[in-house]
Amino acid sequence: MMLESQVMSIGSEAISADDPLLILFDETASDQLRKVSVIQRFSGLLPENYDIAVGNKIKFDDQEYTVKYVGELVKSNILMIGHATLNFKDVPENPQQNAIYLEPYELPQVKKGTIIKYS
DSSP states (O other): OOEEEEEEEEOTTSOBTTBOEEEEEOTTOOHHHHHTOEEEEESSOOOTTOOOOTTOEEEETTEEEEEEEEOTTHHHHHHHHOOEEEEOSOOOSSOOTTEEEEESSSOOOOOTTOEEEEO
């Protein structure tokens, strides 16, 4: 089962070369959250039985990443508010529970209109 979303906007403080992460929210995000987030719109309704797991792929247009860790809060956050923090670095000893850790360890090129596929 695959989810697909499109990047609707990118906050002015959402992408930092010093911190390899992206904070995703859907369009319900507050103005304050929008400054530091990538806003995504899912195509269609999100299936309640959707589950993302280690070994799954996330693609940003043609850039493919492999899921190395999924926090306990990710599934409910994605389904409720389109939220996940994507970390492009090694999984730490105490990983964030709202985060997905991805490899390779480099930020994807993301722009308004980028298609994100969770498979």
